[in-house]
Amino acid sequence: LPAGGVSLRLCSTRVALEGINKPVIDRIIRVDHAGEYGANRIYAGQMAVLGRSSVGPIIRQMWNQEKDHLKKFDELMVAYRVRPTVLLPFWNVAGFVLGAGSALLGKKGAMACTVAVEESISDHYNSQIRTLMEEDPEKYKELLQIIKRFRDDEREHHDIGLEHDAEAAPAYSVLKTAIQLGCKAAIFLSERI
Amino acid sequence: VRCQLSPPQRPLQASAVLRRVSDEQKKEPLASSSQQQFDSHPTDHQPEQEPQGPRPSYTGQGGQESEDYESEEQLQHRILTAALEFVPEHGWTAEAIAEGAKTLGLSVAAAGMFHSDGSELILHFVSQCNTKLSELLEQEQKLVQLGEAEKKPTDQFLRDAVEARLRMLIPYIEKWPQALSILLLPHNIPSSLNLLTSMIDDIWHYAGDQSTDFNWYTRRAVLTGIYNTTELVMMQDSSPDFEDTWRFLENRVADAMNMGNTANQVQSTGEALVQGLMGAAVTVSNAETSRAVR
Numbered sequence: 001l002p003a004g005g006v007s008l009r010l011c012s013t014r015v016a017l018e019g020i021n022k023p024v025i026d027r028i029i030r031v032d033h034a035g036e037y038g039a040n041r042i043y044a045g046q047m048a049v050l051g052r053s054s055v056g057p058i059i060r061q062m063w064n065q066e067k068d069h070l071k072k073f074d075e076l077m078v079a080y081r082v083r084p085t086v087l088l089p090f091w092n093v094a095g096f097v098l099g100a101g102s103a104l105l106g107k108k109g110a111m112a113c114t115v116a117v118e119e120s121i122s123d124h125y126n127s128q129i130r131t132l133m134e135e136d137p138e139k140y141k142e143l144l145q146i147i148k149r150f151r152d153d154e155r156e157h158h159d160i161g162l163e164h165d166a167e168a169a170p171a172y173s174v175l176k177t178a179i180q181l182g183c184k185a186a187i188f189l190s191e192r193i
Numbered sequence: 194v195r196c197q198l199s200p201p202q203r204p205l206q207a208s209a210v211l212r213r214v215s216d217e218q219k220k221e222p223l224a225s226s227s228q229q230q231f232d233s234h235p236t237d238h239q240p241e242q243e244p245q246g247p248r249p250s251y252t253g254q255g256g257q258e259s260e261d262y263e264s265e266e267q268l269q270h271r272i273l274t275a276a277l278e279f280v281p282e283h284g285w286t287a288e289a290i291a292e293g294a295k296t297l298g299l300s301v302a303a304a305g306m307f308h309s310d311g312s313e314l315i316l317h318f319v320s321q322c323n324t325k326l327s328e329l330l331e332q333e334q335k336l337v338q339l340g341e342a343e344k345k346p347t348d349q350f351l352r353d354a355v356e357a358r359l360r361m362l363i364p365y366i367e368k369w370p371q372a373l374s375i376l377l378l379p380h381n382i383p384s385s386l387n388l389l390t391s392m393i394d395d396i397w398h399y400a401g402d403q404s405t406d407f408n409w410y411t412r413r414a415v416l417t418g419i420y421n422t423t424e425l426v427m428m429q430d431s432s433p434d435f436e437d438t439w440r441f442l443e444n445r446v447a448d449a450m451n452m453g454n455t456a457n458q459v460q461s462t463g464e465a466l467v468q469g470l471m472g473a474a475v476t477v478s479n480a481e482t483s484r485a486v487r
């Protein structure tokens with residue numbers, strides 16, 4: 001077993017599993033992993049359509065950050081022995097379709113999608129941070145740091161989206177509401193299944 | 194997911210009550226569980242901390258009967274463990290539990306704490322075997338990490354783990370088909386499924402599985418299939434030391450490895466094909482363009 005890259009408390013890639021609230025941590029890691037996976041696919045879809053346009057570099061940069069996030073959650077998933085959600089193949093397709101679909105509405109459409117998704121994700125991370133703080137900030141210090149950092153990254157993506165005229169997209173408020181509803185459903189399902 | 198039987202824990206003077214009911218001479222006091230740390234930890238997880246078989250604290254503690262509050266769950270575990278010895282003779286029944294209770298100096302009425310179909314006894318046994326397997330795999334892993342043993346290739350690891358786990362059934366093999374059918378009763382399915390899935394997950398974990406995609410499910414499903422079919426073969430195996438079973442196991446594991454390789458090959462072929470088609474399309478469109486230009 002390769003050694004974990006982050007400072008984990010036990011040897012190899014394992015973390016001390018005794019004493020943590022396994023059901024809560026399980027859900028958190030599973031849903032976050034699914035979320036980062038979905039975000040990856042969304043940006044992939046957007047790149048497929050807008051890769052060669054003027055916003056291509058911006059999308060690629062955000063996509064690379066999501067790839068790092070996903071890698072980190074892969075590590076955490078192994079370390080905490082969490083199972084991934086069964087719906088991963090579904091999020092694979094749905095994410096790509098959402099990204100490509102929003103990109104077909106134009107650059108502003110893609111940015112609107114980014115704003116909607118990143119806002120959902122930041123709110124979601126915030127509530128997880130609250131949950132962990134209520135549980136035991138000391139015990140989950142490392143996890144909290146990671147989630148806080150990622151939340152800040154997602155917030156940044158959200159702001160980048162706004163800077164690039166997301167709000168001028170066609171049917172912005174409808175689009176945003178629909179996408180955020182989808183995100184809520186995805187979060188609900190991925191936590192459980 | 195570590196799961197054992199989890200009746201609600203309540204500090205109960207069960208041992209005291211049953212002792213009053215018992216007709217027999219008390220042998221060793223059951224009292225000496227006071228140093229057991231039951232008051233601080235819920236007993237239905239962390240199986241590595243639970244000693245197997247009769248608790249060492251019950252031997253040679255003198256004649257004192259201190260006021261102990263052994264939890265009901267701990268008491269039940271002790272009775273069930275003691276009952277296992279009588280399973281080859283009585284099967285997975287209340288009789289075996291009653292005999293087990295007798296060896297602990299309790300009344301045979303203690304068997305009334307359990308279902309009459311022997312469910313808890315079987316689940317307890319399965320849980321105990323799973324714990325033993327985890328400990329075994331943990332020790333092996335330590336040896337590998339210390340460099341004192343070679344890391345096994347995946348197929349051999351899986352074979353050895355499944356064989357080690359199935360060998361634990363050998364002392365009870367006559368009565369095991371009965372146990373399997375009881376485990377399939379609707380009211381037992383959640384527990385037995387839970388125990389099965391956590392055992393399979395454990396084996397893959399120690400085998401070094403780090404998948405975080407759908408492979409996580411595929412691997413566990415395949416291994417579950419291998420385990421269950423091998424178990425069934427074992428029930429009907431009459432060869433010396435079950436060598437037919439282990440050969441069956443080896444073949445199934447090899448099949449599973451092949452399946453993985455085949456899946457990869459199919460994927461590579463598919464990708465190569467797609468690239469070929471794309472190249473052909475580009476070539477054709479270039480040819481068209483150059484012809485149009487001329």
